[in-house]
Amino acid sequence: MLFADDGRRRYPVDVAVVEDVAGGTLEALMQTDPARASHQQHSQHYGRVGVLERGGKASGDACEQLVLERAIEDLAEAAGRDPCIGSAAASLQDRLQELATRGAPRTQHGLIHGELGPDHVPVDASGHPVLIDIEGLMFFDVEWEHVFLQLRFGDQYSALSRPGLDPARLDLYLLAMRLSLVAGPLRLLDGDFPHRTVMQKVAEHNAKEALALLVS
Template identity: 75%
Template structure:
């Protein structure tokens, strides 16, 4: 983003008395640009600016999926605000929104200025100050319980349901199966380790899906909740970010991702009552998604290429390991 345009957005959010004195682009995002903007003024030392410019979305050219699909890359001011409103009403901590602008007056993209939560990520805390992590993990687990206790007979992203649309498919498990079969076909073409086992993986997916019983009630889930998507504020409280994918879905989908991303720390987030049949299907589907998705992302000019390659390689290994369990 051009500094002049960025300065105008931040002044509109914080008042004319502030001056932009520096800017850092934060790494990791594949669907929006995230900038920390340092200011000199009476209110804040820094704020975060989200930019949903087309050039910031590394998935946009590669994805032909319907935008209302629960697994479509969620991007934009509309899903962000729908998620922010829903979580704030529940008392789930998210960064305070200081300004949103979809007028394209200051910059030719939707933008939001939000609070800069200064404590870093939970991922960093787990690595550098593990003694402080249990309290944050316990509070995060309580936040997730609040979310999971919100129920809907329909599944789909919050913004999609709010506008009265319905997600495709007949059930969460059928949707996961269809996506997993597509990811398997794509991974078979792209990954030499998956290719020899493609028939076995196909049959295993069908077998696991056949074990899942119907369900008519869904919980509210983040959708991509790794420790890098949780900030920890100055008081040690967790704050959820990258919330655009917030949706009603089977909570087991969230928990297989939590298991993969939190690893040895997952027991602090586990909960009773999860369906083992769904967990088995969703874990294999998630691993295949984390092979096909990163390799698809590498078709474009996503900058952190080694990271995506490592994610794909690791999850190919994990998917194959699930065949022998």
């Protein structure tokens, strides 16, 4: 996106000037040059970029507190739909609470996409990455994105890993994301979502992985 104006201040119609990024995606690039990935932008505050640029402030006291609160909601929702999660709900909540107390206070947050799948990063003709679908762009604990990348890329994640990540936050965010991937798919199955078998398998797999984290 090079220019956008939906206020009709310059022209009598809504205008957007965009570039066609034709160099492939991060997923393809990882097969040929997997070393090109980084987090270089930081902020003392966390929250969505647009909110912070307008002088706003995110709710909550810390990233891990926000994740904990959402994880407890996901746990309650998953427990009502999955008997295995329901029977272990108390232990899972205790584990979440315990993990949330381990992280040291943090005053610097990295810029993350929020849903950095490989198809969200096209590559231009010069080999430069271009982020798309950036409505969730925010300053946050980079561990949140790295947990997602670990789940998304599996054995290929080593090309995207970085030193200095907080093990306590990684543990908390992994369990939180597993619970989200139970509650979310099961919520979809309450409606008329068409790909029901796939969503059921996603929920079952992540329920199993979440329960395994109780003994890890």
